Amino acid sequence: MQVTETLNSGLKREIKIVVPAGDMEAKLMARLSDARDKVRINGFRPGKVPVQHLRKVYGKSFMAEVVNEILNDSTRSIISGRGEKAAMQPEVIMTEDEKEAEKILAGGADFEFRLNYEIIPAIEIQDFSGIKVTRQVFDVPDAEIDDQVKRIAESTRSFEPKTGKAAEGDRVTIDYVGKIDGEAFAGGAGNDQPLVLGSKEFIPGFEDQLVGTKAGDDKQVTVTFPENYQAAHLAGKEATFDVTVKEVAKPGDLEINDETAKKLGLESLERLREVVRGQIESQFGSMTRQKVKRQLLDQLDQSYSFEAPSKLVEAEFNNIWAQVNRDLEAAGRTFADEETTEEDARAEYMRLAERRVRLGLVLAEIGEKAGVTVSDEELQRGLFEQVRRFPANQQQEVFEFYRGNPEALNTLRAPMFEEKVVDHLLGQISVTDVKVSKEELMADDEESETSTKAKPAKKASKKAEAKASEAADEAEEQKKKAAPKKKAAKDAE
DSSP states (O other): OEEEEEEEETTEEEEEEEEOHHHHHHHHHHHHHHHHTTOOOTTSOTTOOOHHHHHHHHHHHHHHHHHHHHHHHHHHHHHHHTTOOBSSOOEEEEOOOHHHHHHHHTTOSOEEEEEEEEBOOOOOOOOOTTOEEEEEEOOOOHHHHHHHHHHHHGGGOOEEEOSSOOOTTOEEEEEEEEEETTEEEEEEEEEEEEEETTSOOBSTTTTGGGTTOOTTOEEEEEEEOOTTOSSTTTTTOEEEEEEEEEEEEEEOOOOOSHHHHHHTTOSOHHHHHHHHHHHHHHHHHHHHHHHHHHHHHHHHHHHOOOOOOHHHHHHHHHHHHHHHHHHHHHHTOOTTTTTSOHHHHHHHHHHHHHHHHHHHHHHHHHHHHHTOOOOHHHHHHHHHHHHTTSOHHHHHHHHHHHHTOHHHHHHHHHHHHHHHHHHHHHTTSEEEEEEOOHHHHHOOOTTOOOSSOOOOTTTOOSOSOOOHHHHHHHHHHHHHTOSSBOOOOOOOO
16 A cells, blocks of 8 residues: 655645555455355355355455455544644545446456545644633522522412403413404414403513403404514514404412422422522532633633644634524524625624634543543433433434444534533633622623624624534524513423
């Protein structure tokens, strides 16, 4: 095998490989000899089939196997033998001439091919002692727990039918049909829909117009969908809803005790408070970690400057750009609405893609040198968490997809590895805890970038990357909520 470097420019490499016809012939004959004792051909006793007859029957298919074996084995061995790491799967370039290919398969010509690839640049890990971050910590007060428990307990509140007019806080049961320009629209109708007036479950103005109605009343409600409504075809449009009030019920007393907790599937009020506290602390803890991680990555970004493989950057940009456009389309907005142009947005997101790739390579190198790994058990837990994001009737299919697709499985492994590397770094750098208010913790620095979020140019508020399952969930939610309901933010349960 003759190996010749034909291109060495920056991170780009091209290697020419020539396997002499004699070597190809030797590999073919070895396969034929091995097959001689295994194949069964009419007219020949087992093990007595002439090799030349085998070659006539199986020669081309066996030589094709030899070619594939050479491609698979040589690609890995040649690149590793050069002390290089390919950024992506190398591009294999072979002859497209059918006659030349036939000669190779017949053993009459050298097998020549080229490998095109980009290498991962050598990264010298620097000292971490100079990195300093501030960790914002919010101590959740009991009042926060009490408020959340009360909101959750509202779901157990009883209602009793009443005569007379509906007041704020009452529950009405309604049928409704939504129309735009006199035409009913998809998803805009509902039957026997319970609605607590003042809950803000429906779009602004809808509930207010039902205050004062009675059971049996027909009411036409006129509202305007918010400009940022999740269903883009409805956003900003005026709609009328023909509403029939079927029942008015007044709320009973809200009791928060052990019995309330039992209705929610927990053994006691104390246990309910524990669960709520854990969820709230986890939520704010995630915010704390994200801000610490942002600071860490910003400082790493300042410390490492090198050319990132263009193919990796291109792939990362395409992911970001696709999600940005999906977000804009879902919101019914344009780049002009975000106070930018498509050209400027592309440039900004390309810079973000370069940053992500560069930081990803840095973290990978740090993790490798520190011996950070993701165990099979950890990956399995991550897989189960991902599967649970899907509806029950899809979970088995999703599970099988990931189990049978190593690349998809790596999309779960990569962020887990990154978080473990971040944990490792947080143990190496200076971290100062600072007590802050909830408002301070929730304040977002719009000028900062994280490794996992992108912001529509200048005024962005959406995630630039979303997992496939999250995108699917979002699309499904939009189908369900084309009625007067707002998109709800779930309380802790």
